[in-house]
Amino acid sequence: MDILPGGRTPGLRNKKKMAYIEISTEPQKDRNSKKGESPIILFKKKNELALHLDNLKIILSNSNATVIRCRGSMGYLCCFCEQQYSDPGDLKQHNLHHEDIFESNYIKNQTMPTFLIKLDITNLCCNICSKRIIELDDLLHHLKDEHEIQYNMGLNSHIVPFRFGSDKLRCVVCKHIFNNFKVLLEHMNLHFRNYICEICDSGFVNKRISQMHGYRHKIGVFNCSYCGKEFNNKIKQRAHERAVHICLNKRSRCGYCGDRFSDYTKKHEHEVREHGAKPVVVTCYACEKIFDNQRSLSVHIKTFHLMER
Template structure:
């Protein structure tokens, strides 16, 4: 069918009565036009059929365009899924953690505690805002960090333990359309200890916990080391670790065989020239992460950083000291005297 001219005279039209088909057909036509096919094309639609709740388009077109269509349809399923979760539960998306604390996905505010972010999101942002969450994102970049602490259904006040049970509950009890959840990363903040919501492993840092969650969501696997990752962008970022070559330090004459080693060197040796550690309250920069934390506690009343060793009862006020302690006393990496 020539999309620019519309259906031909003898072409079989789809019946509007068939639920979903006509709407999906129109959506796909609009999508074709949106990706630059306003001119005449050779795309000939053969059939649109419903299979296990998924609308499948079979068309005579280029393989690259078929991939684009497939990704677009999959993103739509992810969008519908997260929309049903946000509109029908108290689950809260987390943009990131840095500066003052946990950042809201719908505005620029940050909160020291996840519970404060949850209260803010529920009381401040309406259903229209939540309905548009993640729109425009590509499949390669799609990932949602979701706080499911004390997860509860808004429709019937039922408490659920995990996101999979909640999606099944919406589908069975409330006839909501739900499907995939493999790009939704769940977090629980129901104790003073930061733990993985899936294996209960303990962490001292939210960033490290976030990286750990890739273990449970192996949607994309590194061909070199076998590590799994939630989305394709994370896999690509990881892939830089395996690239070898000649990488020179931008400040001194040292040369490294990977970009990762060069970056670690620059941060460790030349970081004082960049002052990377920025106060989340006033914006002042520091040469050292520990100094930044001390500044935030003394001047802004931030909560002191307390990191506990998993192998003994010692506590530390910064990650560097904890790492050195773990290597020297628990991993048997003491230097030979």
């Protein structure tokens, strides 16, 4: 069989998308081959998800970057356990006590349609030579050029970097400031346009987010499964069902005791009063006025700054 550059073989067909095929470094004998015959080299196939995980392993093995599972009501969640930390730096120290992240269910349960890794690159540096590096892409180039560590190039990255070096949540790409991690995460779809909406040209990190967005463009008649109320798209129908019928108008859940509240502001007031959580302080990016909740900030921006524009 002819072998093309990069170990690829011509005319290969498979139902799954194969990003490349490489020859195993340790050839194995075919079970049907007879004694004395030359061993048949077996091929190791890697799909797209495996290639992304290979790149993630290279980053985590050779730098101080840390994976963050998500941002909960009490703080940033560990990928191994249910611990949450309001300071991402504390989570980074906590992760040192865990074993290999690739043995965690968080990684083992990953699928390509939903694959999105949130990576803390605060004070990023190379573990090999201790060189301080600013951007994630620069780290990969550094590992390749200086330490001859190869990574899988040509992939649309699903690894989204964040930096928590100050009290303000700032996008690592465009430097815009956000008061909420969830809003910042949604904003990163602008920079990681792996999947593009054919209708409005919006970009998204993974296929699942893109599909959920697509429901907004499917206009029709969608009735609530509980009360029959009519909506013009499925997103509004699902939001109504969850808010009114499933959560009984109490969508915000306390991260400490599980009590539910009708909105985020009431939930946070409860957490501060009953559980000693830190009060929220959000700052207007235009005039630096301070508010104690996101709703007040949004009203302020719409009233004073959008009207001015």
